[in-house]
Amino acid sequence: MEIVGSNATVSANGGGGGGRVVEDGILSINCSNGLMLPCWTPLVDVSVFEKICRGSVYFFALVYLFIGVSIISDRFMAAIEVITSQEKEVAVRKSNGDRQIVVVRVWNETVANLTLMALGSSAPEILLSVIEIWAKDFEAGDLGPGTIVGSAAYNLFVIIALCVSVIPNGEVRKIKHLRVFFVTATWSVFAYVWLYLILAVISPNVVEIWESVLTFLFFPATVLTAYAADRRMYKYVRKDYRMNARGVIVQAEALEMGNTDHLMGYDDVHEEIKQEYIVTLKQLRGQHPSCDLESLERMAHELLLNRGPKSRAFYRIQATRKLMGSGDLLKRISERAQSDLSEVKAELRRESGVAEFVPSGCRVYFEPATYTVLESCGRFDVRVARSGDLDAPLAVEYCTEDGTATAGSDYVAAKGTLHFGPGDKEKRLTLEVIDDDVFEADEHFYVRLKGSQPANSLGSPTLATVVILDDDHGGVFKFAQRDYELVESVGTYELAVQRCSGARGRVIIPYWTQDGTAKNGKEYEQTEGHLIFENNESEKSIFITIIKEDSYEKDVLFYVELGEPQMSGDAIASLAAAAERKKPEDRTEAERIAILGKPRLGDITKAQLRVRESREFKNTVDKLVQRANASLLIGTNSWKEQFVEALTVSASDDSEEKAPNCFDYFLHVVTLFWKLVFACVPPTGMFKGYLCFVVSILCIGVVTAIIGDVASHFGATLGIKDSVTAILFVALGTSIPDTFASKVAAIQDKYADASVGNVTGSNAVNVFLGIGVAWSIAAFYHAAHGRPFKVDPGNLAFSVTIFCTMAVITICVLFIRRARVVGGELGGPTCLKYLTSAFLFSLWVIYLLLSTLEVYKVIKGF
CATH class of the missing domain: 2.60.40.2030 (CalX-beta domain)
Incomplete structure (x- = not known):
């Protein structure tokens, strides 16, 4: 499109329904048929009212297509969540040298966020850039690159502004992996500086093969440097990974199939979740003392799923489903917690059960x-x-x-x-x-x-x-064994004291407990007293109360000791007592018999009681921790499940009321077509999510191609240039789901990584993948035909420069808030957080205003 001042003319443009239309003194419209959709003709002698109607149709079509691409992107993100949540077993060495099999994630969190997660959240922008190159016969366009830059500006300014202000008053969120944020923030600014350099400095107006390929290679460089920062690889002087005293994997060594290659950088996510589960269970026990253990475990697992670490994919899918009338994912957690606990208990029963052979007959x-x-x-x-x-x-x-x-x-x-x-x-x-x-x-x-x-x-x-x-003797009193092992969930333990080699008379046995590594009042309740054995009674029990802490790895011990037995109310006992005061040679036969029949202690008079954690509790924790994984909530296992979900209306608000309202039904009806179409995508349960991944990205490509055509036709109809359409309408439409996802993540997550930390990484990946891949394809194509790949730097170079300047300002603001003012990137005092949000939002408005004025030559660019 060009602003001209000539009489209206029409010229043919390619073989289709497009042409160059110059309306007298106003504007020139170049509207060619798109890859998927032709132009809406005629283009001349069209009234203003008809233009507005056509523009409205295109606008609502764009909105509907944005809804569709959001829904299929969520299928794509669900597949990515399932893929990146996969786990494997490795053998690790504890500090004492013992080997233990632990479950670890195959994908490192940082690598997953910068590769598949970034691709999932930015797939429409990246594919739009690639598809535009193909649709324009491998010539550079304005829509794809403009959408990438515009989306980056919206993400950095608007999304962060929203996240700063939505934090509840008095709360602060800060980035946990600050080194990773610093690395990705540096790459995100460099990405757009690099764009300016290759467009306007190194080889003006031409993108050479090495420039486009290097642009793409910056993507793996971003991933590797962020991974190195995450794992502090510069500190590693050894590659021997083991388990420390707290049970956290600080180093790990692969032993699978004889492989001794060293495993680098496994997170201690499971350990953190495990400790949080145990702490939560203790708190719930204090709040609900009358609840049984199974109910407490269900509540703890529900809280664990609610508060546990979630990926950006989870928050993106949750936000989109709430917007589409498909319900809040968090409301499924209660049902999931109950089913998880039931499955775990059944699994433990199967594992502990011994198969019995029941013969016939x-x-x-x-x-x-x-x-x-x-x-x-x-x-x-x-x-x-x-x-x-x-x-x-x-x-x-x-x-x-x-x-x-x-x-x-x-x-x-x-x-x-x-x-x-x-x-x-x-x-x-x-x-x-x-x-x-x-x-x-x-x-x-x-x-x-x-x-x-x-x-x-x-x-x-x-x-x-x-x-x-034998009942002719007062008896020998002892414990059956020296060592006893019991679980802390036993409650009151009955420690048996045996009377053997006689059972005559009434005998009193004193007893008491002694601390070992187990302490009175913490692991057990101290007790002392007397056991009274009546005549012919051969066994009595000492009742000991074990205090249940629901400790994951408890191993403490204490002791119970028996005192000297005393006979009570027996003539023979009195005779024996008198005989013991005489010299042996002075004792009568009856007195010697009485002494022989006196009760005495046996060989085991001090028992050691070792208290360990409940094996069932430990196994339950282990299995529930493995299930504390968002992929289990958002994944699907069958087409039937997907179609039922597509046809079901759920309440989208956060209230306790579960019935959907009229607005939920409206959203459901509007989005029903897309839900049913994309319910045909293979479930994530098939082939570990990879089939869903491939089919979903193909569907995103098709919908994105249509979006590109509609956006171009929309701009041509209303006289809006592609670069303005890209940074304003297309970038906004593709970024709306990320906006709500970041908002939810900012409120629900205790760190700012999921809401803010991923913005910078996603912006860098957009350039390195979206522009790097598209321009590499075009550069190779033109080189094969013996000509250079020309790209007009005009609008894009100016837009990139403005964005880079404001991006540096935004990052400095976040660091100042963290280091000097608030103590975190998000939240803080009410006045300050709203001032920060207003400032960041104003940067976006200024960016849009300057870029648009430059496009229409109101101000001079580069």
Whole structure:
């Protein structure tokens, strides 16, 4: 388009519906057929009213196309989120030398943000630049480069201005990865300086092959330098990665398939999420003391998904779905938390369960397989059970066998056959123990099932053990073992104290607890007291309260000790006490017997109790942490799920009311066409998201090509040049989803990286990919035909210069806010944050005004 002052003429332009139209003294319109859409003819003798109507049609078509490209871009971003969220297992070495398998992300966060994430958020601008080169027979156009520069200005000035002001009063957000931000900010300014250099300084009006290729190569250079800054690679003097005392992976070594290549720079994201989950669970336990652990775990997982780290893809998709009447992703978190917890619990049950072989037919066995009886008990019953087919009769033979107890002196031998009738589930056989007055150790004998009719009907166990406790002695008191291991979720633990080698009389046993690495009041509650064993009582329990902290890796210990036993209210005890005061040779036979029968402590009188974290809790944390991943919320697994989602209307506001309102239905109806069309894109669950990635970018290319045609025709109809259409309308339309995504990220994320940090990286990638790829293709094409690739630097060089100047000012403002004024890039005092936003927004307005005036020759450019 040109501003001219001549009479109206029409000339043919290529073979199509386009032509050069010069209206008397006003303007010259050059409107050629686009790649996808022809011009709207005729172009002469058109009234002002008709021009306005055509312009309105084009404008609303652009808006509708921007909606479509936003929806398919979100499919694209969902695929990217699934791809970059993939994880793998690696072996790491702890500080003590032990090896442990941990789950780490395949993609580094910085690399993902600067490659796939940047491509996802900027795909329309990048593809528009490439498609324009193709549509214009490999000649340079104004729409693609103008959109890239205009989008960069909008992102840097308007989006950051909005993010500064939306932070709640009194709160501050600052960039976590400051080194990465500094690197990407430097590259983003350099990218546009480089554009000016190749257009107006190095080879004016010509873009040579080396210049375009170097422009593209700056893209991997940006990624590598940002990755180096993120990982502090300049500090690495060793490539041996291991786990420190806190459990954070500071170095890692690959051991998969014999590969010993060193893995560089794995983030400790899982460790941070794990610690936050545990802290959250403790807080919830304090707030809801009556809730069971499973309910607390569900609430903690829900909060974890809400507050956990999310990528720019998540925020972009969330913002777009709210705008399109598809609901708020965060409202799915409660359902997701419940389903995740149910799946994890079921998975843990499957992992801990032991597969049982249940044979066909009928089986007969002892239940239980161990019996403990007193010497004075006389007769007692042993239970034989049957399972399986209970309809048929069954006979089983049994007999007793000596152990340390001898038949005839300690028990009565028995032998016989048990008969089960139809429907009988159990039978009992009666055995007899012989009582005597001789002190002796505890003894045992066996009962065995020998044979059955029908044959092969015996099941395990076929041998029962009977332990005979001597009751002629006061007893030996001890713990069953020295070391006990229990989980902190046990609550109250029953520590058994055994009485063996006798059970005569009433005996009192003192006990108390002692601190080890476990401390009273922190890991357990101190207790002391007395156990009272009545006559013929062989076991009592000490009740110890374990304090549950839900610690992920607990390993502490304390002790329980027994004191000397004392007999109470027994004549023999009094006789023994009197006899002990006499000399041995002066004691009577009765007194010697009384001393022999006195209760005493056994060999294990001090038990060590080791308290560890609940294995179930630890496993639950591990599995839920692996699921604390936004890709599980935005990904899809089937076409059915996608079409159901496309046809469903959801509430888009943040209120508790779940019913959609009239505006939600309106948005749903408006966007329904695009939702249904792009529901045909393969789900992200297929081929790990790669198929969705490829198909989505092809769809974005098609819609972007149509946008390019409509935008050119819109400008031609209303007399607006492509460079102005690009920086004002197209850049704004493609950046609206990023605006809402950054707003949501600024409010919900505790850092500013997702809202501000990605803006600079995205701006640099736009130039290096969008212009680097497009101009490389054109430069090679023209070189193959023996001519240079010419690019008029006029409007673009001026626009780039203005943008670079203001970009440096913006970055300085952010650093001043962080270092001197607020302590962070976003938020702060109410007055200051609104002043900052107003200043940044005014920079954008000034940029638009100067660029537009230069395009129309009102002011002089370069």
